[in-house]
Amino acid sequence: MDRYEIATALLRGLHVAALLSLFGCLVFRRCVVPKGAVEPPLAAVDRITVVSAVLALVAGGAWLAAVAGTIAGANGIASLLAAVPLVARHTNFGNFVCARLLLLVAVFVPLALQDPRARIAALLIAGAALALQPMLGHIGASSVREILIPIEAAHLLAAGAWLGGLLPLLLCVVRAPQPLAAKLCDRFTPVGLVAVGTIAVTALPQAGELIGGFPGLFGTQYGHMALIKLGLFCLALGLACINRLLLTPRLGSRHLGSGSARRALIGSIAIEATAGLCVVLAAAAMASSPPAAHVQPVWPFAWRPSLDAWDEPELREELERLLIAAACGLVLIGISLIRRRFRFLAAGIALIVFVPFAHSLDLLLVEAFPTSYAHSTTGFSVSAISRGQTLFGEQCAICHDPQTGSGRAADLTASHIWGHLDGDLFWWITNGVTDPEGAALMPGFGSMLSETDLWALIDFIHARNVGAHAADSGKWSPPVPAPATPLNCDGDDIGSLAELGAHDLLVVAEGNPAAPVSALTGPGSIPGAETIRLTHDAGTVPGEGECVTAASTAWEAWRVLSGVSRQRFGGYRAIVDSQGWLRAWLPPRSGREQILAAVRDVNDHPIAADARPASGHRH
Amino acid sequence: MTAPIRLVLLTLVLLAVPPRAWAHAFLAKASPPVGSQMPAAPPELTLRFTEGVEPLFCTIELLGPSGAAVSVPAPKAADDGQMLVVALPKLPPGTYTVVWHVTSVDTHKTEGRYQFTIGP
Incomplete structure (x- = not known):
């Protein structure tokens, strides 16, 4: 001020x-x-x-x-x-x-x-x-x-x-x-x-x-x-x-x-x-x-609370013991408040019960950085994913991609990537990573990339990560929000999928003559779902009543999320549920009945309203 | 670190509340969209913000491919005061930069810029 x-x-x-x-x-x-x-x-x-x-x-x-x-x-x-x-x-x-x-x-x-x-x-x-x-x-x-x-x-x-x-x-x-x-x-x-x-x-x-x-x-x-x-x-x-x-x-x-x-x-x-x-x-x-x-918070502590340890079976047992001890302690404190005559005895027993387990509280804290709770400024958009893809190829692939580089560095397609907060990833990419002795494992890129580029890189890392898993299973797990994708619906500019309202979306990648998008478009083609044509060209003019993507980066960004190669991606269909979650991929030859069954499955198994992709991803 | 501090931290985790809506005006949606490529010039520029703005104290500048300012009229409010609309002249192909300065209804000023491209 x-x-x-x-x-x-x-x-x-x-x-x-x-x-x-x-x-x-x-x-x-x-x-x-x-x-x-x-x-x-x-x-x-x-x-x-x-x-x-x-x-x-x-x-x-x-x-x-x-x-x-x-x-x-x-x-x-x-x-x-x-x-x-x-x-x-x-x-x-x-x-x-x-x-x-x-x-x-x-x-x-x-x-x-x-x-x-x-x-x-x-x-x-x-x-x-x-x-x-x-x-x-x-x-x-x-x-x-x-x-x-x-x-x-x-x-x-x-x-x-x-x-x-x-x-x-x-x-x-x-x-x-x-x-x-x-x-x-x-x-x-x-x-x-x-x-x-x-x-x-x-x-x-x-x-x-x-x-x-x-x-x-x-x-x-x-x-x-x-x-x-x-x-x-x-x-x-x-x-x-x-x-x-x-x-x-x-x-x-x-x-x-x-x-x-x-x-x-x-x-x-x-x-x-x-x-x-x-x-x-x-x-x-x-x-x-x-x-x-x-505003972006600057976390002032060297540690932050985390419940990640709960997911580790051997650590969970220790936390359960801590929880039981804490519950007993609280009951005893409650007794000491009600029965004041025994308050010193009850408080003493509470301490004796709890103190041996107090060291387990360390399991609930993990290392933190000033940016740990910073949130992405990109909105997980297709343009950000595309920009991140370019940067990844220029700066990261040489170490992190086994196909185009050495692949000696951390595997960024491993599922544990989702266990890290976006802000932690931002800190590591900005400042580098060192081993416990302080030796550099990865250089920092903060002096080379803008803040927006760093977030775009994180968007791509996340998109590539889920794509690697979705390619095998045909489903996204952990749940991932659909990327913000500009659309042209019947001549109107639509900023993102969310503006189409709360109903299922079927996003169909063009580029496969054997599986034409037109077969799935038109009123009533897939009951309860709106079809969107995923195009290569930002200037594609939609047909009457049709929605097409209006960003040249959309096709490639969605392909990355699918984990499918460029040669095979044409004709793929993605189902986005009414809450905006990416849910399932269907290959080009999927019939109408298969699509209807997948849409029914999506609606029968909604993602919980408070679900987040693992613990860390926020937009 | 002492046990009481750990207990306080654990309590904080359990009580944490996720972030909610905005109270400063930021760009929520633009037409032409941010970073978009348009085959032809749109008739108007619309900017939708995350909260109501005061049109009298908002300015929208349009910079042409050379960086020179393109003359545009003062913005008008629409859509419950959250949207500003500016009629555009006929724009030749090229990359344009939109620079916006707005005052939100809670009197805070924000600004930003983005680009869009006209042409194949």
Whole structure:
């Protein structure tokens, strides 16, 4: 982030913090302050409410101007002033910010009336302004916004009720008579509990969407800010627990020490409020950064978790013992919590049971690299596979191909290739491979090939690998997604097979006069399946109602996936199921009944929705 | 590495959630397609993005075979704001480069480029 982006993020954070404060003050007034209370601190709470509204309005306007300047590329005051109305009128962001600013102007009317009913109106208006926040960030642009917008709105309203209420609570604890201060702390508890629960529950789906997983959490700037935010949230929550369970009861007591409890409570609430403000600023910084799920994570650890050992019979036994020991340990810990009398005994036995097997946890970790969780940028397209084929011939075949080279290096058609993450393969090809003593086994190609070329090479290695197995069996195992293949369907450009909708596809390679594609095309030729003609020529014009491939690389890429030689490939048919998986090859002389039987078999045995080709391949 | 760290890591494996959808505008589909070879010039250029874009703050440049800019009108939005359409003039055979700069509805800017070829 440059200085301008940091300033914009700070304005956003200040605006949202003021808005949370406004909403929190109004919730505090409505839900925490007892009816009829007129003590002096409450007037101060009302003043904080007004100041928060003013600050939200001013910071919101400044934020709009800063974002407008960025969007329009303004380089001076004049261009900035010209950009603001354009952005305000013609962008989604501008429309919603203006709506919010209007609501903030409107809130001053009920605030000025100083009437309980007017305060309810002010609360509703402030809540509506706060609930617009999802429309101004990543969630509002997400493809699942219909689900996540109400979730984020609830998250923000809960944050406002809790964090926004801390400042008036602090003021009351400082200034109010001791009995009232204790009563207000008591009455704040249910508000805080509901709010914290809502925040925690609504944070999870947002994290799933924007962070994705632990690689995004630990390996991206966005994830690091989320960790800071989580840490601050936990700090604020911990302080809230101390306030509620320890300090508030002491404040309410008439015994000696209630004065020190008040001082401790003031300090604790002040720190809690400061942590809350930092949470809001961290959230603003996150909103100004690309979400973790959309950037390549840089894995920071030298190891990563892996369940590969489970597939090795001798290691599985050891893991099963570890699992049993862990289960026994957990049961004993559970007993120690229920039967507190035996807690030390149970915890001790749990340790004795588990510790001998603890070394087996190493089996669940494997070596990792910064790129381990990087994902391919090619989309496993036919052009990428073709490009990878060219690069393989130039750089890799001399060692890795027994037919054209020495074949002394690792066999890249071995099935274990699928056990490696794409990101691990990327690291090895980029930086080379060494043996345990550090001697070079393979040079690195990172200085010779671009990142896109490296991913294309990996695509080809995968395609060649599955092809070698499919050539023998006629089936793809592990399951492989069909490559992204541009099509021309009845004159319309179709970007990939997926756009044809969820039904089976029969991809027929042209080039065999004895098995003409036309015999399989036409309406109703293969019930429930759409036929695609796999051509050599990108410019082939499809017949009426026909789909043809529209990339000169498609025929060769699909051939590589089939593992069949160029001379024999013409007339081959591939079945792609409705989920986009490559499923079966049929040789040119297959009859219609055989094809129908294969399609039925595909539909009778669908690939599980969460299936992945072995453990590592991601697109 | 201590046993608690290992336990935490194992928990992380079990709790891992796969990545989901995008929230910055990236090119999802193009016509003419990325890297494609077209027998004749298409009447328009359409770019579909992974999320909604603000057409007023998006630009699409077309560079001809020599690298010189080809004059094209400002893009128009279509398809729920996720697609930009530009009418193309008659283009002679050659390799063209599309350079796009877009501002997504969440105000983030992204850019990219790709090539397509017209001719046999």
